[in-house]
Each structure stands twice: as structure tokens, then as C-alpha cells.
Amino acid sequence: MRRFGEHVSFIATTPLIDPGSTIHPVMNTFTNDRPECVPWQSSGEPEAPLPRGRRVSVVLPCYNEADNVDELYDRLLAVCAEIPHYTFEFLFIDNASTDSTVDAITALIQRDPRVRLIVNARNFGHVRSPFHAFLEASGDCVIGMCTDLQDPPELIPQFLQQWERGASAVLGQKRTSHESPFFFALRSLYYHVASAMAEVPLLEHVTGFGLYDRRMIEIMRGFAEPYPYGRGMISEIGLPYVTIPYDQPLRKHGITKNNVYTLVDLALLGLTSHSKVPLRVATIMGFVLSGLSLVVALGFLLLKLTFWQALPAGYAPAVIGIFFLGSVQIFLIGLLGEYVGAVLTHVRKRPLVIEARRIEGSSSSSTLS
Numbered sequence: 001m002r003r004f005g006e007h008v009s010f011i012a013t014t015p016l017i018d019p020g021s022t023i024h025p026v027m028n029t030f031t032n033d034r035p036e037c038v039p040w041q042s043s044g045e046p047e048a049p050l051p052r053g054r055r056v057s058v059v060l061p062c063y064n065e066a067d068n069v070d071e072l073y074d075r076l077l078a079v080c081a082e083i084p085h086y087t088f089e090f091l092f093i094d095n096a097s098t099d100s101t102v103d104a105i106t107a108l109i110q111r112d113p114r115v116r117l118i119v120n121a122r123n124f125g126h127v128r129s130p131f132h133a134f135l136e137a138s139g140d141c142v143i144g145m146c147t148d149l150q151d152p153p154e155l156i157p158q159f160l161q162q163w164e165r166g167a168s169a170v171l172g173q174k175r176t177s178h179e180s181p182f183f184f185a186l187r188s189l190y191y192h193v194a195s196a197m198a199e200v201p202l203l204e205h206v207t208g209f210g211l212y213d214r215r216m217i218e219i220m221r222g223f224a225e226p227y228p229y230g231r232g233m234i235s236e237i238g239l240p241y242v243t244i245p246y247d248q249p250l251r252k253h254g255i256t257k258n259n260v261y262t263l264v265d266l267a268l269l270g271l272t273s274h275s276k277v278p279l280r281v282a283t284i285m286g287f288v289l290s291g292l293s294l295v296v297a298l299g300f301l302l303l304k305l306t307f308w309q310a311l312p313a314g315y316a317p318a319v320i321g322i323f324f325l326g327s328v329q330i331f332l333i334g335l336l337g338e339y340v341g342a343v344l345t346h347v348r349k350r351p352l353v354i355e356a357r358r359i360e361g362s363s364s365s366s367t368l369s
Helices: 066-082 101-111 125-136 153-164 181-197 214-223 230-237 260-274 277-306 316-348
Strands: 008-010 026-028 055-062 087-094 115-120 141-144 169-177 206-213 241-248 355-360 364-367
Touching (some): 055 066, 087 101, 153 169, 206 214
Antiparallel strands (some): 355 364
């Protein structure tokens, strides 16, 4: 298993690696305390690439997925049988499920020592809980996928193949989805708008399903984000990544945990984490509306002085102006509040999750205080 400090091969930073292209690796090193730093290559000729590690962690966040756990596990076993030269661990993290999800995973642990389980003390949300499991995984690379069977584990061999070729992240990208066409189109529109405003190119139709190299994980850990936006962090880091398109199926069992609030929450998180454009637009709108109000006021004054008797003052212009400016102010205050809330979340430095217990092989269970 590869240790920190050993040589790692990387390729040129391009968002897509053509399988037929020639990759010229450059040998780099990094240390455990500063994984983001890579020293200059000491020799003029690149060294031969060293093989990557063989230990793979599969992170499986779940919440009320008792009906999906066994089927997902069987499909993972079938995939592992195709690539026996890798060693796998399956790390489930349960977000305080109210059904029998924990019991179903515990039964798997009795049969397979590679299965591990983290049980959260409460529901910490769909952002913090999976990221905590990523940081707790021990593999040379970490594969993240949901347990709702909408992320096909059959793509794992392709992920590993691209990782061996030098990609620091290999991401599943939804080509189509069997969800509502309206929601898929709405997501596409959001991605275009967010990418246009973001300081770095954001990934479109990427949900976190994919493979992440150990170095990528350690750099993410160094961000110390209490409410991380993983897709944006990948773009922010800038290491080479590959996207693999797939068609997302419908959920077979259970109901989706995403709702309008969670989708809006992720959308605002992506904007506030990687763009100051909304704040600048708010400032520009303030100047424009101030100038427009001054022009309207002067124009109305001139009209009143010119047509003193024919133009009654009336209440309509005043009421319309007050309501318009009031609505704009409320919107801009709310926008500013999103940024203030993001700052508050960061400075409080609360842990990602609180673990209730961990369950591992040999029926060992520990309660964490």
C-alpha cells in the first residue's frame, strides 16, 4: 500500500483524458502535512511511473435505505470479482436512519469483514455526512456513491482504469436522467448560470459519484470546510480529472431524500462558495436603481411644474415605487445574508458530524462519547 511521501505520478492538467492519447508522467512528491505542495522536478527526464496503490475504499452514505443495501452489496461484490488485484473496503455512514438500515448493514458486517459502518448521532444532512466518511476512509483512493442504486457500481473498473492513467479524480457525469425532464432542464440551466458567475469552472451534472485520489482527499481535508461543496473544491484544486458519462436510472426502492429545500441549499452553496459576482451585481443594482430613482424623481418634478393643474400627484407612483424598492432591498439583504451565514458556519468550526458508534468486523461495536 502506498504511503505518504512516496513518489506519485501526475499528468498534464486537462479536464478530459483521451484513452487513446499518450500520457507523459512527471514524477512528484508530497508530504503528509502539505499535500498541496509539489516540488519541482529535479531532473530533466521524467522517471518511469510507479504503480498506484491497490487499496480502494468505497464510501456509501445512506439514510433509510434498508431495501437497497443488500442489492447494492451484491452488485459491488460482482464488480470486485472482475478486478481481484484490488483490495476493497466498504464504508457505510448512516445518517440516523429511522428504518432497519443499520440492522441490514450490521448483517453484512457479520458476513464480510471488509464492511464497516459509522452511525451518526443525528441527521447531519446530505453534505456533511458523506464528506466525513471520505475523510475517514483509509484507501489509496476513495470511491463515493449513493446507496439508492442510482449510481451504477459497474463503472468502478473504468474509474480505476483512469486513475491508474494518472487522473486525480474520475467523476461520473449524468448524461441523461430518468427524473422529471423539467428538473433535469432546471439543473442544466443552473449549472450554466453558476459556471458563468463562478471564479473557477464548475462541474455540470456531477453529484459526487466518482473516484478521488488520496492526495485529493488530503487537500480537501486541509480546506477545513464545515459545509463543503465537493464539486467546487475539485475545480478549485485544479488537479487533473476525468468525467465518465452515464445514464442515471430511477430509484428502485424507497423515496428520494432530496426536496426543493435541499436543491436550493446546494445551489446557493455552490454560488456563495465560489463566486462573489452576486454581491457585485447587488452593488451595481444599487447604483443603477439609485440613479433611476433620481431620474424618475426629477422627471416627475419637471412634469408637475410644467403641468401643475393637469397632473395630479396621486398615490399610485409613490406606492409602486415604495413596494418596488422595498422588494429589491429585501432580496439584496437576503443575498447578503447567505454570505454572512456562510462566514458564520465557517468561523464556528463545528465538527462535520458527531458519531454515535462504529461497527466493524468480528461483531465489534463501539459507542463514541
